[in-house]
Amino acid sequence: MPSTARTLLRSVVDGQRRHVAASAVLAAGHQIGEALVPVLIGLIIDRAVARDLGWSGLAVGLTALAAVFATLSFSFRHSLRTGERAAFLGAHQLRLRVADRVLSPRGGVRRHTGALVNIATDDAQLLGDVNLAIPRAVAAAVGLVAGGGALLLVSAPLGTIILVATPLLLWAAHRLGLPLERRSHAGQETAARAAGLATDLVAGIRVLKGIGAEAAAARRYRDVSQASARAAVRAAAARSWQDGGMLILTGLLLALIAGVGGVLAADAAITVGDLVAAVGLAQFLVWPLSQFSWINGQLAQGRAAAGRLAELLNTPVAITGEQAAANPPRGRLQIDALRHRSLDGLTLAVGPGEIVAVVAGADDAQALVECLDRTATPTAGAITLDGTPLAALSPEAARSTLLVAAHDGDLFAGDLRSNLDAADNADPAQVTTAAERVGLRDLPDGLDTVVTEQGRSLSGGQRQRAALARALVADPPLLVLHDPTTAVDAVTEADIAAALAAARQDRATLLVTTSPALLAVAGRVHQLRDGRVVAVGEHADLVADADYRAATLT
């Protein structure tokens, strides 16, 4: 079921409709209460103070005021709570839908992590905030009607003037403010540059210290910081003049109301209380009227976010197969006349108990790995796994038989143990063995070593060895390893090659590598050139060929 921006928007509101409705009703109540406060002040001054109805008259007025305050306070509190609930919970649901799509076993989403995270956080929140904008829109409309109605009741001519003049003024303020707003916005972006630079410099602090560039970096930061400060002042100046302009305009409106109201009051066409109420209501009306441009902006942002979310959620899947795996899975891989990108009719086979290696240039190697991990569909040829075409297998079925481990496999936050035992079902002894096999000795707390997000707390070599150990722990019937030791020193690499042969002796293993240490433990090496196999044999025999040496020895 494809989601369009519109259906997505509707589903967000619909999913939280009780909260949205409650928030709207309460927000309207709050607005009515706020409109009543100046009316009541006017009434109290007029009836009780000016005409002296005695303390009991004052008490009636103050009781009414108390009731209004209690109502508006209650409605405000609960309108805010329910509205924010609708917004946050709506965003939460969207976030989970995004995560579900991005992590779907069927794949297909190929975008930068940062962009995806932005959609799951910022865009989800922007769309969720529509649930906050709707009650506000209702409240502003109700406030406008209530305030405007009260004004007209107080005095038809004065009310008319205010109701015509206020929107005009706001419109004028908006038009006059537009260029200022743009300047302010541009300034804020420049102002944010200093923060970005500081973060970047600290992230590269080891590099800076290595070449003694701390002072040069500090000086560069000073220049950007000064430019940022100037931009921030420009932005603030634009904002200040926008606010100041608004103050002038509302002040002028007040003068107009006072003038007309004063004449009317002196003629006794309205009471003094009416005049006070009219002034208060005119000030009150600025809020609901100014809300409409905010609400409009919020809805536009929500719609744009909905578009981006819908596009992501509708990304076509990469894997459509539905078939189950062989029982038990053996891991027998047969590749026939495979064509994909630079591959031009590749044929090879791997069976249980075999370690087969492929020596290929970067393009061929990448193309082969893409076909096997199913991020790409080959243009021609066949890949079968235990006799079933790989493309026909469901993601779960393929996974139970085949694991493709990339040379830069990602680690996750946790400890080393939780990373190695990714599926959380391995024998602890097996995890320890795998860590030893890949030479993970250089960690302060062994398997309990803390691993931060994306494995950043480890060195490149440690990350690569951890990812390799994880593949060994998973112990799949067929393991495809792409350049598993590129970040490992020669001494450790030799140890790993021997350990790998021991770990995989009964299983099927395909090594895509140019490392001599690894090639030496393969029972059969396929050398690829221009997308096809040009030589097959044992590494020790193939080295005699100058062409092979050039491909593996640098």
Next chain:
Amino acid sequence: MTTRDLLPVADAAQTRAAMWALLRPRRALAAGAAITMAVGTGAGLLAAVILGRLVDAALAGQVAIAGPVTALAAIAVVHGVGAATGGVLVARLGESALAQLREQFVERALALPLARIEAAGAGDLTSRVTRDITAVAEAVRYALPTLVRSSLSIGLTLVALAALDWRFLAVALLAAPIQIWTVRRYTRDASPVYAAGRVAVGAQQQQLVDAFGGAATVRAHGLEASRLRLITDRSRAAVDLSLRGIDLLSTFFSRLNLAEFVALAGVLAVGYHLVRADAVTVGVATTAALYLHNLFNPMNAALGLADEVQVARASLARIVGAAHVPGPVPAVTPVASVVPLDVQVAGVDFHYGNGRPALRGIDLWVRAGETVALVGASGAGKSTLAALVAAIRPPTAGAVSVDGDDLATLTPHEARRRVALISQETHVFAGPLRDDLRLARPDADDETLRGALATVGARWPATLPEGLDTVVGEGGHRLTSAQSQQLALARLVLADPPVAVLDEATADAGSAGAAELERAAAKALAGRTAIVVAHRLTQAAAADRVVVLDDGRIVEQGPHAELVAAGGRYARLWSAWSTHRSPTES
């Protein structure tokens, strides 16, 4: 996890002193801002007085509106212009002080010894640079103007109320205890919730980056369910904390409503009483009521900032604290002499914080101009020895000297004139490629930069869309890891140190790239004393001398050919390596 030795946090007195040091040179600006804003706000308050007069005139049946209307119009202009000018001056004051604060801080932060940063955990400094600076900047940008404006409004309104009749002021102040109590409770309850909320949002963000960045691995290993569960938990936790914050905020404003009512009802009652007693006119009572009604917004705005101000103050304390770590301020490193110098490592031991010895009894003399390769398994101590020679860490025992000068007795800046290090980290600085290179030599012209790139065999910069102007690093053109490493070597050529330590992961670039990088490194090291951490034995074979490390000790050393002939550990390694490689190469 081991407890971290976090960077210091300034106490209240230090923070105040730092604030004062920033404000003192800007006293005139501060005074100007305050006066301008006060004039604007004061004019705004006169509007209610005029309205009150108008009420009195209307009650008396007079129709003299020209005066009041003109006055109101004039007030509007003065109010608006005053507020705008004041806003600009406050921004100038705040932004220039903020810029000075963050520049001092970043300069100090970059000068912190690496060992000190690592003891605190890399996250400590990063969060001070990002979160704390942002918190203070936002406070300066948004909270400060509101606070200044609101405080002036409140102060002047209270004065004006007192001027009408002191009893108005007295009854209006009835709201104060309620407000104080409300703010106290709010800051007490909300601060931890907001702090936890920020942590939870950060954790959610990290979880998303972790899972989305590793989506391929998640699919390969079938971790969808566990990752989704973690994301759900983190997202829900962040949402729950945000909503708890909203609950507290809504209760806070509700309680302030009570304060508003008490003050308003009080002023109305006092007005009634004073009018009856003929102490004031109805117009004055009206003015007082309007003052109070107009006080609601600035009052709530100021009180609503209580939490933000507290957060900013805590951030400021962390910034000031980190800037107080003693140490020399870095000077620009002048380009060093090009004569290679000798390096002497004498009786060096090194223990990491957890007491695990990483190096034991290391003696090594590297002659001027010689290239020494360090060989050993992961964890043998190669990188640690490299860091000691590069003066990144001090040895636990023994000494490292360059040209006879003990590195421990030199300032970081003096040490860096002698030795440079290229570490395994290949950070590309965000911005134009030219800026990245110039970090190593700020005064270099484009010809020099291109020359350095050519020296290390980097042909790709010429093919970039905008050449040296191309924006690289985070958010810009993405360099491959081999290109990033060439860039690091080009920086070394530009820094031109007599001694160079190379601990780069050439192997990261894949076999073909590694060979190219090895050639680039050889060019970059020509004419220098060099210590190279050899990840591949080809690097060792090309060096003048090979030093084999095992478990923190030197177990063998000598020229490649001698070691191979001697038939020891290195010879076994080499034969394992070279039989795989080529029958003709050894």
